[in-house]
Amino acid sequence: GAGVSQSPSNKVTEKGKDVELRCDPISGHTALYWYRQSLGQGLEFLIYFQGNSAPDKSGLPSDRFSAERTGGSVSTLTIQRTQQEDSAVYLCASSFTGAPLFFGSGTQLSVL
Amino acid sequence: GQQLNQSPQSMFIQEGEDVSMNCTSSSIFNTWLWYKQDPGEGPVLLIALYKAGELTSNGRLTAQFGITRKDSFLNISASIPSDVGIYFCAGQLSSGGSNYKLTFGKGTLLTVNP
Numbered sequence: 001g002a003g004v005s006q007s008p009s010n011k012v013t014e015k016g017k018d019v020e021l022r023c024d025p026i027s028g029h030t031a032l033y034w035y036r037q038s039l040g041q042g043l044e045f046l047i048y049f050q051g052n053s054a055p056d057k058s059g060l061p062s063d064r065f066s067a068e069r070t071g072g073s074v075s076t077l078t079i080q081r082t083q084q085e086d087s088a089v090y091l092c093a094s095s096f097t098g099a100p101l102f103f104g105s106g107t108q109l110s111v112l
Numbered sequence: 113g114q115q116l117n118q119s120p121q122s123m124f125i126q127e128g129e130d131v132s133m134n135c136t137s138s139s140i141f142n143t144w145l146w147y148k149q150d151p152g153e154g155p156v157l158l159i160a161l162y163k164a165g166e167l168t169s170n171g172r173l174t175a176q177f178g179i180t181r182k183d184s185f186l187n188i189s190a191s192i193p194s195d196v197g198i199y200f201c202a203g204q205l206s207s208g209g210s211n212y213k214l215t216f217g218k219g220t221l222l223t224v225n226p
Contacts, residue, residue: 004154031212042118042200042218043155056213091154100145101214103154 002026004104006092012110013082021077021107025094032075033101034067037089046090049075050097082111118201118217125191126225133199133220134185141203144177144184145214149198158199159186191224198222 005024013019025032034046045059049069060066064082069075079086087110093101118135125131135144143162147155159170161177161184168175174187184203188195198221202214 033213035216042116043202043214043216045213045215048213050212059213093154095212097212100143100157100160102157103147105152105154 004092004094004102006090006104006107008107009105010108010110012112014112015084016081018078018080019082019109021079021090021092021109023075023077023092023094023104025073025075025092026102028096029094029102030072030097031095031101032069033093033095034075034077035091035093035103037091037106039088043091046077079109082109084111087111116201116203116215116217118220120220121218122221122223124223124225127191127193129191131188131191131195131222132185133201133222134183135201135203135217136183137203137215138182139203140181141205141215142181143204144175145202145204146173146175146184146186147200147202149200149219151197155200188222191222193224193226196222196224 007022030051032049035043037043047067048056064080067077089106091106093103095101116135116137145160146158149155159175164181165179166177172189198219200219201217204214
């Protein structure tokens with residue numbers, strides 16, 4: 001597609017449930033990023049994929065968070081046993097190597 | 113870790129006024145980027161700066177990459193109501209490996225009164 005596509009756009013879940021968030025990057029972009037944005041805050045880096053290299057997971061806040069990127073394209077961010085503090089907008093971005101990032105519209109996650 | 117200090121946190125101006133916001137860092141970056149975010153949307157790239165001292169314009173927007181590579185500013189001239197939104201600065205190291213991730217400021221909320 002023309003831009004980064006994220007789904008779902010909104011997700012409401014109960015505390016303790018697992019959620020999966022999906023990102024379709026711009027075709028041909030080798031790098032894919034996940035960021036988290038809490039209300040009124042800046043963007044917090046979570047994880048970065050670049051080609052076939054091992055991902056940079058240094059921003060994942062706990063072992064309940066994981067992400068994978070299949071076939072160098074689509075990525076899924078999984079949050080297990082969700083907690084209320086996980087409520088945020090989860091943003092995906094993609095880019096060519098070292099170039100500016102282009103963001104999707106995000107998934108608004110609400111944990112009740 | 114790297115931190116960006118972005119100021120001001122918020123601005124409330126009259127249509128037609130000029131606006132200036134800036135970011136400073138304790139670390140050197142190779143690239144400075146400015147993004148705008150509208151409600152319910154992801155950040156949209158406004159300007160990218162790649163060289164120390166570089167001054168770049170995009171319509172009514174002008175941004176500069178500081179000589180020390182630790183700061184950048186964004187100016188908006190003759191503001192209009194659609195300039196409303198949150199403006200983020202971001203610094204990027206581009207020397208390879210895990211340094212490609214962006215470090216973001218906390219944003220400047222701009223409100224334009226018609």
